[in-house]
């Protein structure tokens with residue numbers, strides 16, 4: 001029996017000199033031949049008698065087909081081992097090797113990727129670092145998203161944040177769709193929100209992180225990040241898949257950008273959504289993000305508003321947790337989903353709600369309070385069903401969104 005994806009994707013011991021990839025070839029494909037094409041074509045590139053005088057050098061770069069397993073539906077799963085020495089430690093080189101040119105012609109799906117534990121980057125903060133910064137322990141962190149996504153100016157952001165901060169919110173992020181627009185320039189957004197965060201710290205002793213969305217070309221994006229951090233910004237948001245893993249890696253390596261980085265999953269469906277092609281969600285949003293240095297990774301919760309499988313979610317969470325990266329179940333999250341999420345994953349998560357907070361019938365403050373009330377009840381083992389919950393923010397949230 002094939003192991004579950006989260007088990008197949010475990011890290012290899014540090015210093016391991018191979019990288020292992022599980023590929024599935026669909027029914028009708030010659031799996032053995034495709035696997036051999038990958039092992040040779042994506043490494044030494046050519047392997048025949050004409051290169052015999054270079055055999056020693058070429059052999060050290062050559063991939064190896066380690067196993068081939070025929071599946072019940074006629075598909076084949078092949079494990080290919082690639083020499084780590086073919087790579088420079090970056091995600092770009094890794095992706096180019098394991099699926100680069102081949103992805104244009106072959107029909108295959110990467111199900112699992114096993115990297116040596118010391119390949120790539122470690123998160124600088126991860127969930128433990130976020131907890132330390134916020135001084136919040138033993139409960140899930142509560143995160144909101146500025147909504148509406150577009151059309152708010154900097155003052156509009158501040159107005160929303162003031163209400164959420166009052167109610168005790170831990171983290172807020174820009175919507176990923178909002179770049180550095182003239183109507184709400186990124187630095188103005190931060191400057192308008194910074195005094196609210198400061199006032200909350202003075203009042204309650206508790207910090208609040210605002211993950212500001214980065215945009216622009218690679219150089220201006222990094223300059224933007226440095227400028228924001230120099231002005232006190234305490235977290236950043238990056239659309240890693242649209243801007244590229246190399247941008248994330250550059251930020252993580254930059255001593256001038258020493259704040260937690262939240263990775264958004266926008267574009268993941270384009271890489272992972274086809275059933276027989278691309279890469280599994282667990283590889284992209286789990287393994288790759290975790291080895292590229294993200295501190296927290298957003299992904300669609302399978303009880304949320306996007307079609308997402310529990311198996312994909314489990315694989316993502318396992319890969320993130322293996323490197324202490326914070327899992328951030330998102331998209332359609334509201335107080336009525338809290339019991340399911342915590343039941344599956346426990347408290348070591350960040351619950352992230354956009355409309356599930358911003359569109360609470362009584363306003364943004366009650367939207368945040370509804371989450372805390374749900375958490376309190378869940379912790380006490382009390383029912384979260386509408387009929388059991390007394391009038392108040394949670395009751396109103398359950399009336400609107402259901403769940404519990």
Ligand SMILES: CSCCC(=O)C(=O)COP(=O)(O)O
Pocket residue numbers: 145175176265298299300305330331332333352353354355356
């Ligand atoms: C696809 S996971 C990222 C979630 C996100 O950024 C978002 O805006 C979700 O908004 P919602 O109103 O569904 O909480």
